[in-house]
């Protein structure tokens with residue numbers, strides 16, 4: 099029988115893709131993935147996505163740093179992905195759960211103010227009251243230093259990249275404390291010519 103139990107630790111993960119709208123896309127993707135400190139998570143890249151697994155704080159810290167690294171090239175870049183926590187059977191990367199709770203990349207990001215637009219959706223799984231959990235977080239996002247606006251199926255966040263990822267992390271962290279298996283999908287875009 100397949101393992102349907104949660105692991106002993108709350109392993110979180112993300113699968114994401116970077117889309118640099120540039121002839122230089124290979125270098126932008128690979129240098130962002132290489133140059134950001136990802137020592138606190140398990141990480142694997144293939145031709146479609148990059149997957150990282152570990153503590154929530156590190157998953158968000160590194161995803162944010164990778165997007166900022168790509169955006170600071172000035173090229174129009176987008177990133178889409180899915181965060182997940184409490185996925186039944188996800189327990190192979192327990193070794194990374196011993197990492198400290200200090201985000202490794204955050205101290206180096208302050209000089210990188212970068213505007214972006216983002217749409218995200220939280221999916222609290224297996225709960226009849228899932229809509230309450232979603233609405234609580236949309237309301238809270240309004241106090242998180244980003245502009246929040248409704249959109250079909252998703253909520254839009256506009257502001258600084260670091261604040262956008264921090265808002266999504268806070269929402270994800272709060273929901274997963276009450277809902278064992280939670281996922282979040284997002285798309286973020288910076289330097290779009292639509293805004294020039």
Ligand SMILES: Cc1ncc(C[n+]2csc(CCO)c2C)c(N)n1
Pocket residue numbers: 114115116117123124127128143144145146147148
């Ligand atoms: C985060 C992220 N991970 C993997 C890919 C897939 N990918 C597309 S082109 C390329 C470089 C040449 O192999 C890679 C790895 C992506 N786009 N973004």
